Amino acid sequence: MTPEDPVLDRFREALSAGRLDLPRCTACGALVWYPRARCPHCMSESLEWEALSGSGTVHSCTVNRRGQGKYAGADPFVIAYVELAEGPRVLSRVDGTTHIGMPVRLTHGLDDEGQVRLTFERDPDVKESS
């Protein structure tokens, strides 16, 4: 049996509603990735969920050509770190051809089984800064 994890539940709840919410520490102001119950910067237990823009920039990326386990038949696919507009660098999938510096926007937050899989696509409305 999986133990209760209210923080994870709250994070997934927002994703299933199409929002990317992260906890922000009300004591030191830090935005916390990945979500957790206490602030890893100042130890505060006072964190409030904040809705983010879902926009970001590709910080690093790789085409995984050798999926393993249940991803064996699903390759190739892009795994990336996306630097969110609000700051945190989050593990991501990106659809389509991807390069570092590419502006992206969130399209999905969960996979078919309801597990966290932040998935982005190129954001056509944002011009890439050189």
Next chain:
Amino acid sequence: MTRQVTARIAGAFEHPQRKIPGKTVPQVLAEVAYGALADAGLSLSDVDGFFCSEVPGLGSIAMADYLGLDNLSYVDVTEGGGASYVMHAGHAVAAVAAGKCRVALLAMAGLPLSGTRSGGGERGPDHPYESAYGVTVPAGYALAAQRHMHEYGTTSEQLAEVKVAAAHHAQFNPNAVLRKPVTIADVVESPLISDPLHRLDCCITTDGGAALVIVAEDVARSLPGRTVKILGHGEAVKHSAAGGIDLTYTGAALSGPRAFAEAGLTPRDVDYVSIYDSFTITVLMSLEDLGFCEKGKGGTFVTDGTLQGPDGRLPYNTDGGGLCNNHPDFRGGMVRTVEAVRQLRGEATPEIQVPGARIGLVQAHGGSLGFRTAAATLLLGTEDA
């Protein structure tokens, strides 16, 4: 100058096989542990410290029973993935300095090719946030490699130099898995596994194991020579920093300076390096982070045979490393240390024995450069160092 040290490596043993059907992990552990004790000229009853991680049973207890360690006054089951054993070596020195033990046995073994994998422990709190992406081990390191290339202009051809040097060394090691020399073209033309890492940028998987015996100075003086001084140790945990991950450096940037400071040495003093080469990028970034070249210039540093023994500027992994020789249980720290011991004893394969090697460095990493790692550095010296 002959340095005073707290403890020395008195025994080292690497299992000669790379695929070991028909044996259990405890049996292989016994073979390497007893091998290292025999190498040191010590017996089971001399052992009062036992250092291990992810061995069968609860902590160290079941294997202490199986191995017949009857006189333990100190145990340490520090877990740092492939860096564990280099951490253990530092901890063993500290335990000896504190008077907790005098003869420390460090042992590891695993049989991934024969179907026995180490546990991996309980899932971390990151698991729900990172497990549904299809991240493989190469993909994690590829994320670091890609960012390093972006920031510093590192190329696939430069990464390939790391493999070319390892393969050059492996041809002289009869126990190595991959003994055929390769060219830069062979590496960059091998299939991409996770961009930019090609198949030949990746280490091998093997069964096997290795062990070390670390002893207090008074014990070392009673042994017939061939000991290696432990001059310095440093370790660190580098993680994803709550969303602030920096992919361009490794934990060696933290553990390295700690080890150099403890030893009173600088990178210029080092004659030989053993680096846990999970991937070519791991070596290149480690060399930068340890101060062998300017940050970002690792690609230039490794070109033109720098890493090739015996005559390169900084010979590394002269046994062929994890890229070509041995990577037991997906954990490279122990076998890399054993090769450093061979070099400093002058017992490496003659073709790649570094002439006059006095100071060696071992760098290990555990976990993934793309996420969170433990890092540990050891500085070792010959008896007259």
